[in-house]
Amino acid sequence: MGPEKQPQELTMLIDKLVGTWDVEMTVKLVDGAILRGKGKLKAQEIVDGFGVRTEMDLDVEGLGKYVEQDLWGYQRWEKKVHLYSITTTAAVHDHAGNWKDDNTLVFHWEGLNEGKPxxxxxxxxxxxxxxxTGHEVDIANGEVEMEIDYIFKRK
Known part of the structure; x- marks a missing residue:
């Protein structure tokens, strides 16, 4: 078995994501409250170019320090980009997604959070x-719980 070739989906991710980024986050809660956060994201290539590790470190109004560490990779047999996240809010899950086009990456996750679908x-x-730019929609029991908008600017 020789070395594997990086799939294009992974090469695109590494080329586009690796670096240091300033982050702004706006969280819109279902009750109308808005929380804002700022911080940094560092992304580095790992495993001889077969993955990316990111660490996002933010200060968020009303929440305080928020840290998220992620592993990104491409599962070539199912043809999915995976984003495995662990956060200081105790969220731990694996998002799976695809490149919609050369500049848009779309992920989905389903499971239990606080015992709710x-x-x-x-x-x-x-x-x-x-x-x-990033847009996240979090759903619990079939209802939108919150929406989060991100802006990442490379330093």
Whole structure:
């Protein structure tokens, strides 16, 4: 068995994501409350180019320090990009998704959160080589629980 070749989906992810980013986050809760956060995201290539590890470290109004660590990879047999997340809010789950086009990556997760059937939809859009926008919708018991908008700017 020789070394594997990186799939294009993974090469795109590494080329577009690796680096250091400033992050702004806006959380819209179902009760109308809005929380804002700022911080950094660091993304580095891992496993000889077969994955990316990111760490996001934010300060969020009303929540305080929020840290998220993620592993990103491409599962070639199911043709899915995976984003495995662990956060300081005790969220731990694996999102699976695909490149919708050369600049848009779409993820979905379903499972249990606080004992309730839950889901997350996340769309990341590269508006330029140095700016990404993200939109996340969190659903619990079939109802939207919160929406989060992200802006990432490469330093």
């Amino acid at each position: 839950s889901a997350e939809d996340l769309t990341l859009k590269w508006v330029s080589a140095d700016e990404i």
